[in-house]
Amino acid sequence: xxFGVIVFPGSNCDLDAYHLIRDQLHKQAVYIRHDAxxxxxxxxxxxxxxxxxxxxxRSGAIARFSKIMTAVETFAAAGGLVLGIxxxxxxxxxxxxxxxxxxxxxxxxxxxxxxxxxxxxxKTPFTNAAGNQEILKMPIAHGDxxxxxxxxxxxEMEAHGQILFRYVDESGEATTEANPNGxxxxxxxxxxRKGNVAGLMPxxxxxxxxxLGSADGLIIFKSLLSYLEREGAFICD
Amino acid sequence: xxxxxxxxxxxxxxxxxWKAKVEVTLKKSVLDPQGVAVENSLKALGYExxxxxxxxxxxxxxxxxxxxxxxxxxxxxxxxxxxxxxxxEDFSYSLQEAG
Numbered sequence: 252x253x254f255g256v257i258v259f260p261g262s263n264c265d266l267d268a269y270h271l272i273r274d275q276l277h278k279q280a281v282y283i284r285h286d287a288x289x290x291x292x293x294x295x296x297x298x299x300x301x302x303x304x305x306x307x308x309r310s311g312a313i314a315r316f317s318k319i320m321t322a323v324e325t326f327a328a329a330g331g332l333v334l335g336i337x338x339x340x341x342x343x344x345x346x347x348x349x350x351x352x353x354x355x356x357x358x359x360x361x362x363x364x365x366x367x368x369x370x371x372x373x374k375t376p377f378t379n380a381a382g383n384q385e386i387l388k389m390p391i392a393h394g395d396x397x398x399x400x401x402x403x404x405x406x407e408m409e410a411h412g413q414i415l416f417r418y419v420d421e422s423g424e425a426t427t428e429a430n431p432n433g434x435x436x437x438x439x440x441x442x443x444r445k446g447n448v449a450g451l452m453p454x455x456x457x458x459x460x461x462x463l464g465s466a467d468g469l470i471i472f473k474s475l476l477s478y479l480e481r482e483g484a485f486i487c488d
Numbered sequence: 489x490x491x492x493x494x495x496x497x498x499x500x501x502x503x504x505x506w507k508a509k510v511e512v513t514l515k516k517s518v519l520d521p522q523g524v525a526v527e528n529s530l531k532a533l534g535y536e537x538x539x540x541x542x543x544x545x546x547x548x549x550x551x552x553x554x555x556x557x558x559x560x561x562x563x564x565x566x567x568x569x570x571x572x573x574x575x576x577e578d579f580s581y582s583l584q585e586a587g
Contacts, residue, residue, distance in 0.1 A: 309573055352575040357521045399518055399576055
């Protein structure tokens with residue numbers, strides 16, 4: 252099982268993802284540069300957090316046209332698993348691989364804190380190791396995490412179980428106070444219609460061991476592993 | 489070598505330089521947190537007359553194109569693909585011959 256971690260100029264959570272995969276999950280991980288043309292023999296792809304291209308113009312807007320993104324789009328179209336975390340989520344929405352858009356937090360502040368997210372659909376490759384409505388604790392660190400989708404997009408996502416995570420309080424309620432950035436309907440993470448591409452603003456790769464405050468992030472990665480073990484590894488090339 | 493014929497070809501394909509001014513704004517249906525902050529600040533300064541403020545982006549670019557139509561097509565294409573995100577933003581532009 253081999254994870255590919257894309258490295259854009261300005262990515263800064265690539266090492267966190269690499270560390271979690273190698274040292275916590277004991278699986279193979281390789282870095283793939285933004286200007287590479289191929290994903291090699293990776294079974295799944297992570298677009299990590301950070302500030303690709305300085306977030307110029309819009310977060311993810313420039314990274315979305317990196318050379319490697321052609322390979323990522325081809326991989327996704329063929330059914331390969333792609334997970335975007337934070338800036339990676341922004342890149343995937345900019346690329347049109349995920350519905351909606353992420354823009355400036357409603358209070359204009361950069362938020363760096365622990366949040367609780369509730370698993371809204373645990374029947375996906377990204378969430379199958381979680382319980383139904385399970386609450387996971389993970390950090391966020393972003394200024395542009397305010398999720399927006401048009402009413403049509405929102406209805407479609409609801410109808411097809413594409414909303415994966417919502418920001419909630421300790422008791423699991425999706426309240427306004429628990430929403431750290433103004434996201435529509437407290438949405439913290441979504442997947443595409445086919446269910447093989449997902450993105451979330453919180454950082455599961457920074458919540459992989461108790462010394463970091465939470466190991467709940469492992470649930471996302473273990474979901475991916477169990478999905479691939481069950482369905483058979485997907486080879487990019 | 490520049491012959492009379494090649495000079496004509498060159499003239500026919502004369503390329504003009506254009507200046508485009510592109511404005512990108514959040515769609516009306518999308519809350520503009522920066523606009524609200526500026527609006528509140530203006531009101532705090534005593535500008536009671538203030539209605540609504542929307543903050544957008546302004547981009548100036550020069551480009552080469554044979555005519556206005558070609559220049560407009562290019563600007564619209566790049567505005568849709570990169571300069572704006574059609575999910576949350578609208579764009580408008582003006583074009584003028586530069587130099």
